[in-house]
Amino acid sequence: MIKIILSFTLLITLCSCTKANVNVNVSVIEEATKTAPPQQTQTLETIIESIQPDGLKVTKIVEDNLNNDGNKQSIVVFGDFARIFVVSESQVIGELKDSIGVAHDNIDVRIQKLDQTDKKFIVLYSEQNGMDGYGEGFSIFQLNGDQIEEVNYNFPETTGSGTRKLEDYDNDGIYDSVTYVDVNDTQSHQLIFYQRYDALGEEKVDLQYTNEEKKFIYPAEPEKVIKNFIEDFHYKEWLEEELKQFVDNEGLIHFNTEDYINLSSMDYGGLDIRIHELSVPEPNKIFLVKDESMDSSELTFTLRKISNQWIISKIEKKTS
Incomplete structure (x- = not known):
């Protein structure tokens, strides 16, 4: 026991x-x-x-x-x-x-x-x-x-x-x-x-x-047409069809925009450009465009109205 x-x-x-x-x-x-x-x-x-x-x-x-x-x-x-x-x-x-x-x-x-x-x-x-x-x-x-x-x-x-x-x-x-x-x-x-x-x-x-309409909206003002056109060059490879809608000559989408505009600023808040309208008789409008962050020359954009839309017809480097 x-x-x-x-x-x-x-x-x-x-x-x-x-x-x-x-x-x-x-x-x-x-x-x-x-x-x-x-x-x-x-x-x-x-x-x-x-x-x-x-x-x-x-x-x-x-x-x-x-x-x-x-x-x-x-x-x-x-x-x-x-x-x-x-x-x-x-x-x-x-x-x-x-x-x-x-x-x-x-x-x-x-x-x-x-x-x-x-x-x-x-x-x-x-x-x-x-x-x-x-x-x-x-x-x-x-x-x-x-x-x-x-x-x-x-x-x-x-x-x-x-x-x-x-x-x-x-x-x-x-x-x-x-x-x-x-x-x-x-x-x-x-x-x-x-x-x-x-x-x-x-x-x-x-x-x-991602805009409210969830689709491409053609800008009503000529200044916004110019700005939209320049912006699209940053991702030109994927936005070429959109670029073509802004011009009456497709050769303009091959303009060397990056020589005059700092496109990399698109990654940090957007373009820093000044768009100034010159006094030009209708039906055309001419604008001076300058990138404030670059010392490059100004560009001139000529636009005309077709079917109630402002279309870019010419881009040139401003001469002295």
């Missing part, structure tokens, strides 16, 4: 010790497959503790089989996405490092399927809030064996502001890297450039109008 009591006491003691030794400190575990989160092994917890930066807590863990080896890997986020590591149950695979060339903040990391295969990718989403406005984009990674590879990224590096999305823009079942360009111009153009997420295949473009 004494032996039975001792054995039972020993069993209770062992169970209590076992429970006391399991202490999972990670508070947030996200299962990418939406199933119940698995229990972390002591080995995985030890690996996470070995890479934990000073002063940063684990704020998110996403788990899935990323390289199709039959085992699960974990994406471990420290702090407010300050450091992000990929680990397995036996080793540290590496840290996510994007190639974005401007200051930015990482705001989310997800495991996503981007095409019609079962391949899984790590997508890191980023943003920037600066003096030039708001910018957002992403970086795509894949796990090749035990190596992290960056597949592609898209972020408004030139100006720091703009929208870059990872979405199936053309609804073909494959995600695209999509660049939205809102043009600072008369027509409120929006150019959408999209290409397969891994940059394979050709880049395509879609032209939209």
Whole structure:
């Protein structure tokens, strides 16, 4: 009887010790497959503790089989996405490092399927809030064996502001890297450039109008016709058909406008031009056009009215 009591006491003691030794400190575990989160092994917890930066807590863990080896890997986020590591149950695979060339903040990391295969990718989403406005984009990674590879990224590096999305823009079942360009111009153009997420295949473009009418509206005033015409040269490759509507001679759309107008200012708020009407008898009107940010000569635009619309008939460099 004494032996039975001792054995039972020993069993209770062992169970209590076992429970006391399991202490999972990670508070947030996200299962990418939406199933119940698995229990972390002591080995995985030890690996996470070995890479934990000073002063940063684990704020998110996403788990899935990323390289199709039959085992699960974990994406471990420290702090407010300050450091992000990929680990397995036996080793540290590496840290996510994007190639974005401007200051930015990482705001989310997800495991996503981007095409019609079962391949899984790590997508890191980023943003920037600066003096030039708001910018957002992403970086795509894949796990090749035990190596992290960056597949592609898209972020408004030139100006720091703009929208870059990872979405199936053309609804073909494959995600695209999509660049939205809102043009600072008369027509409120929006150019959408999209290409397969891994940059394979050709880049395509879609032209939209974000004005109230959602379409091209011919300007009523001759000054606005001139301004609209000059603005279209910044994205001439995609707006050539619109340019043709403003002239009575298509040869005028090949005028070397960029020699006299700083078209790059379109990326930073719009053109800085002065349009001054000269006193000329009807039916023609002549205007002097000068870019205030350049020391170039003035241009003269001659317009005449056809079917109740002002049409550009001549562009010349002003002579002294």
